[in-house]
Amino acid sequence: MHRSARITRSADGIVGGVCSGLARHFNVSPNLLRVLWIAAVLFFGTGILMYLALWWIVPREGEVPAEPTWDSAKLRRTEHDRKLLGVCGGLARRWDLDPTVVRLGVLAIATLSFGIVAVAYLVAAVFIPSSDSDVQPKAYPVDL
Numbered sequence: 001m002h003r004s005a006r007i008t009r010s011a012d013g014i015v016g017g018v019c020s021g022l023a024r025h026f027n028v029s030p031n032l033l034r035v036l037w038i039a040a041v042l043f044f045g046t047g048i049l050m051y052l053a054l055w056w057i058v059p060r061e062g063e064v065p066a067e068p069t070w071d072s073a074k075l076r077r078t079e080h081d082r083k084l085l086g087v088c089g090g091l092a093r094r095w096d097l098d099p100t101v102v103r104l105g106v107l108a109i110a111t112l113s114f115g116i117v118a119v120a121y122l123v124a125a126v127f128i129p130s131s132d133s134d135v136q137p138k139a140y141p142v143d144l
């Protein structure tokens with residue numbers, strides 16, 4: 001399956017590069033997104049919180065971590081492309097999706113579910129093995 005280009009923040013954005021990066025990804029004017037963001041701040045009160053969440057979730061262009069390849073048939077938490085515990089990054093790798101989209105979806109569902117998804121996220125972090133759990137530790141001789 002061919003992986004599409006990731007959503008990234010722009011390095012030449014005005015504040016955090018969120019509007020410029022999203023505009024470039026969706027091929028729209030950054031000024032249009034900035035006007036929509038200001039409207040969300042003024043009329044709905046959610047614009048600032050949404051911008052801060054996107055600033056945290058969306059990686060800056062050129063800073064997208066490259067993770068070693070693994071067998072995508074196995075579900076693993078990611079160690080390189082992670083924001084919290086690596087669950088969303090692992091799910092994105094498993095189903096060949098953009099991790100930013102998975103993180104935004106989980107954040108939206110967690111907000112609407114009044115925290116139930118946050119508990120499910122923590123349970124998943126406990127039960128889904130880490131991507132480096134397949135690595136066998138090397139045995140070194142002990143000199144006494």
